[in-house]
Amino acid sequence: MIRVLLAEDQHLVRGALSALLSLEEDITVVAGVADGAAAVAAAAEHRPDVVLLDIEMPVMDGITATARILSEVPTARVLILTTFGRPGYLRRAMDAGASGFVVKDTEPERLADAVRKVRAGQVVVDPDLAVASLERGQDPLTERERQILRAAEHGDTVADLAKRLCLSEGTVRNHLSSAIGKTGARNRAEAARTARENGWL
The missing domain is CATH 3.40.50.2300 (Response regulator)
Known part of the structure; x- marks a missing residue:
């Protein structure tokens, strides 16, 4: 059996x-x-x-x-x-x-x-x-970019995200910018939505 x-x-x-x-x-x-x-x-x-x-x-x-x-x-x-x-x-x-x-x-x-x-x-x-x-093709996002996009889905500010993830605001901005570019999105909300629809998050 x-x-x-x-x-x-x-x-x-x-x-x-x-x-x-x-x-x-x-x-x-x-x-x-x-x-x-x-x-x-x-x-x-x-x-x-x-x-x-x-x-x-x-x-x-x-x-x-x-x-x-x-x-x-x-x-x-x-x-x-x-x-x-x-x-x-x-x-x-x-x-x-x-x-x-x-x-x-x-x-x-x-x-x-x-x-x-x-x-x-x-x-x-x-x-x-x-x-x-x-x-x-392959998921273009890094694990850190996925983590930040997941956190950004709730609409938190960059400062909030940085505090929650124990990162600098500059680092959060860089990862968000990279994720936006990789997904071909216009902003972080659209990047998160695109990543979610593709099963990357």
């Missing part, structure tokens, strides 16, 4: 996924949780073969949870399942160690097949998303 852990913050979706996968003779769902931190704890407790993770969850996102889970349970395989088919998410998920990335409108049979494939050591990626990722 393939032991699966589900992490999805929407109760109804989590229940539906669990029911669908449980219909498969070779798959059993060992636990279902609603956030990334709970997924890390449940993975350590249940030692699943495959962890099915949503990306946008409370407490800890799926990409961060992927890296933590794989450090706790190196034998597990992570399959990202998300509504948000953004190319940047794909690259970041794979960099974190995920073995697959499928969108939520995938047919149930294909989802079960993806679980089997990643358990067998294969990499499974939604083909449309793979093409989009190749067309868009």
